[in-house]
Amino acid sequence: MTDFRALATRYVLGDDEVGISHTAAEAAQALQKLREDPHAMRRAVGEWAGSISDWIKRTGTGVEGDESLEEGDNVILRAKALGFLEQTLEALEPDDLKADQVEHLVLFFCSTFRHDIRAGVMPATKALGHLTSMRAFRPKLSDEIVSSICRIGEDFPLQTATTRFEIYRLLEVLVENPVTAGELQHRHGENAAFVSDLVRLCRQERDPKCLIKWFGILGTILDQYPMSSEPTQKTFGCFSSYFPISLKNPAGEVTVLDLKLALRRCFASTYRLAPLAFPFLLQKLDQGDAITVSVKMDVLATIKMCLDQYYNVAVSIVPFSGQIWNSLKYEVRNGEVKETIDATLAVISSIAKRLDGTTRTKFDQKDLEDFSDLVKADCLDDLENPNYTKQAGSLLMSVMESNVRAFSILKPSVDQTLIKNLQRPKSLKHTKDLVSVINRILQARKKLVEERSSWIDEDWKRSAQQSFQLEDDLFSSVYLRLWRESMTERPTTEQVDVIKEVMRGLALLVAQQSVHTDRTLRKVFDESRSQEVFSLLSYRIVNSLSIASANDSSVIRELEEEATRALKLCVAERPIGFGQLVEQAFVIVRGRDWEKPTRRALSTLHALLLRLAEIGCSKLTSLHDWPPLSNFTIYTGAVLQLLHSWLGSDAGFEVCRIALRGIRYAMEKSWTACAEHGVQNTSEPELLATNRSELGADLQVMVKTYPRIDEDYVGDFEPSKVWQQMNPANDKAAVFGDLQRLCFVIVRQLYRRATRVFEPSGVSSISSEKKVLGLSGDFSSQTTMVDVEDHYLQGVSAMATFVIRGLSVQAQRNLQLDKEALLLFRLEAHSEPSWSPLCGGRTNVLSVGILQGLWPTVLTDMCTIGAFSINVVAGITPGEQPLQSLAEEARDRIAFIMANKYRGGRGTADQDYVAWSGVLRYLANRLEDAALTTMPFDEFNRLMWIIAGAIWRRDRHIEDLVSAIRSIPSRGGEASQDMARSMEVLVAPKTWYSEEDHAVAKPTFRHWAYLVLVRPVLNEAYPFREASSRSIANTTYVLAMVQHMSFDMYEDDAESITRLIVAGIGKLASYHDLEAAFTIFLRILDKDNSVFEGHLKAVIDSTYDVYSRAVRDSLVGQHNNDLHRRFWRSGSASTCRKLALQVIGSLPGRFEARHLLPFYSNTMRGLGSAAGDPVRDVRAAALQARKAWSRVA
Structure with missing residues (x-):
């Protein structure tokens, strides 16, 4: 026989979570072994339950309700003892315990709520949760559990939020389970005394996570329990007291939106709340300026959810529709915030939808007619007032567009009022607003017809009636007349607004369909009338080349853009x-x-x-x-x-x-x-x-x-x-x-x-x-x-x-597009690829277009790379006639794409691997010292593009060349500075080449490039080496590369790079280099400004010195005149000035004032001078920097 007392002792005194879990599991296994022997099982359960008696000894009278405990009792040990039972229950299967055993355990744990509030609530709640899931759990025990929980009383708010959450979870199970819920309802009837007890217990809940559960419980009770008015009112009063709910310090998984939705569901849980909910919410809404936009949106969303979810419309919505209308109409009529206006219109539309009926049956038409009459009475007169025409139209449309019946009820009187007012409009704006309302009617009708798949018989019958059809003379009496009146040679702004509405309306007229009694649809406009509309709308577009230039204004372009939108709709309906x-x-x-x-x-x-x-x-x-x-x-x-x-x-x-x-x-x-x-x-x-x-x-x-x-x-x-x-x-x-x-x-x-x-x-x-x-x-x-x-x-x-x-990939192979990159869709026999020196170079760009779109596998496995090895430097070898710059740029791209999309490894054709190996050998030979100093710059540039393509895909063979690549700036001779700048192509983004083009770019290629190509050069750059053409070239190279890398790639070397820039900034010979330096400066400042603390004076002095030089435009060595213009990386003096000021302006936000005060006066003086810069963007940067520095003092 298992010694449960020993297991309990081991559990209570244990510290290891895993160990005590195993102990509880061991107890559960011991009980499960006795399932086939009911007598032994009953005795074992008793011993198991009594095994914790030493830890929860009670004193006092023994009378129920006596909560006194021995002074020496340890709360933690008692809680762990009860936890032993709880975890054992968790490990048991649902059918391990018999009904009497479950009942005894339920009664035992329920008593804990009365006798051990400090230690027993959490484990008892969890244990009861396990017991309720047992198959032998008797529904009648659910009332005992709820009653015991309610006896916690005033001690409930004193429990931790975690404990309360467990209690809510247990209550949620009891009220949502149909069996236990039925027992509670049977036991308490319509008075639902347990609900009043729960409301009294939990009325002070404030924890967001617990509130979500509590609101869910209340919503379930209201939805599933038919209660009398008194408990219903108490329940409503409980959750409505939280409205509108907010969350001051949102944290964790519960957001304020979650709370709003949960509370909203309480209001919408049952139609029986309508007499309480609508007056309460409308009273909140009618507070005028005392209510914020956020609260107003919450109220409107809650009203809409109630309207959408309440059933028994005759009881829950009809009596309140007029009250809701009278309160909400002013939100649209006098409202100024678009969000609240739209939310209000959505509420009104919901009323009309609910009064109409469902997708299966229609309600009594009188209710919808009464509501429509209310809307007409308030809105039709407003159509005559130019100040309220637009708002009245929105209110009318919110009802008309909701369903076919509402549309048919309102349309005749609305049409009559609109046409009457259009005959005597108060102003052009009034005309525009009136036409806009007609357009919205047409749009609503079009949308309703498009949704005809959801119509029932009554909708089809009503849609075929005259009240749903269009006015016969709408085209000629309204649109055509206004078109002729407003389309003058030089229309005013107001006339343009009218014409734009007319254009929209004409397109909507073309899209209209008439519904017939046989449920067929036909276009309202015949072919000739449609053609007339096309002619009107397309006139300015078709004749745009013929219209006199004097009329070429923003007004005309505005009309053409509106005509384009209108014709799009016309063409969709009449292709x-x-x-x-x-x-x-x-x-x-x-x-x-x-x-x-x-x-x-x-x-x-x-x-x-x-x-x-x-x-x-x-x-x-x-x-x-x-x-x-x-x-x-x-x-x-x-x-x-x-x-x-x-x-x-x-x-x-x-x-x-x-x-x-x-x-x-x-x-x-x-x-x-x-x-x-x-x-x-x-x-x-x-x-x-x-x-x-x-x-x-x-x-x-x-x-x-x-x-x-x-x-x-x-x-x-x-x-x-x-x-x-x-x-x-x-x-x-x-x-x-x-x-x-x-x-x-x-x-x-x-x-x-x-x-x-x-x-x-x-x-x-x-x-x-x-x-x-x-x-x-x-x-x-x-x-x-x-x-x-x-x-x-x-x-x-x-x-x-x-x-x-x-x-x-397969389509590209079938079309043999790898070959077309050479042949350019010319199947005639010719053996030279399109970038051969014999082809003149200008067709190279066409090859780029094909190569750029190829999948790498298509390019590689079709042997195209062989042609690449032959022509890798075509057009740049000595003695050949120079190509134009665009052709050279195209060949650069060809070199880059083919090097990038070549994919070596398993499955690569032998001839392709041989070709690529030849390219690598060529690169190695050309990068030798002797070749480098005499190499034409065109060839050097082409080699960099090839290497860049390989670096992007981290070609493993390129690693053999890294030493030669990173030493180029030191070995380039007179061209070393230009070579250093041009090497940025190795890592610079390619705006013309992206993932859509199937580019091969390993995520870490730039980081790898920094580690193997840049970091080793840092110590060879100025100021870490004595100033010389070699060290300055290395500085230029470092800046050119690092400017294209994110901070995390060079974070470990940020201090060294900062020193390099501070010391070397005065040695840089081009604005391009300075732009790179300042770009890196700003990035480091943004990520880790601590590296600047020892260099603030030097940073400020050198930065402002650069600004002064850029003002005078006095930089020498800006570009090498011996190079072709396409290799010039000159940069911009104004951009440098702007970046310099941004560096200075960013310092106050990143350093305490005490660090900057010594430089305040000189800096403010310099920024004052910069505020007069001739370039607007530079002036703006100066003013922004001055504003930041003004806070230093």
């Missing part, structure tokens, strides 16, 4: 109009001479193309019988037609660039539209079937007449008839695949149109049969044209990246 709109606009575009366009003409053309893309491509056409991509196809095809005509004429490339931007914008908008419609990335099977040879056939199937500008075919494409050639997409997954395919076809056309294959002449080493790539005849070799043409090529390249990076 056929988009093709007609594009045709009309492009007829005017083609009719202009674009050989020497003005700046305004270019700007207007750009705005026109973007607006058309916005109108047509922002949404997929959702009509079931309409091709989803028809608008995208129409727009891009029409722009390609324009581009073809411009490329083959004397039009400048600036207009061609604008056409590219239009196509790119349409792609982006369509991509986003697919994502919004949930069709993005669902079309992988479609793309997997696509390869280069199938693209032309795919395009022919999609749109037979689609332009093919690379083949000079554009003539048969008519935007207004494209939809007839396209099949409606019934397969949702096919839409995005079709979009990607069409975008890829466009990119391929643009590449092929921009290039040609030719035989180079005058190169003796080349076979006469060898062909190479070059630019097509559309491009000029004239120096004056090169820049704008190259910018056009950059646009084509960027578009290719956008399209290609969205393709999967």
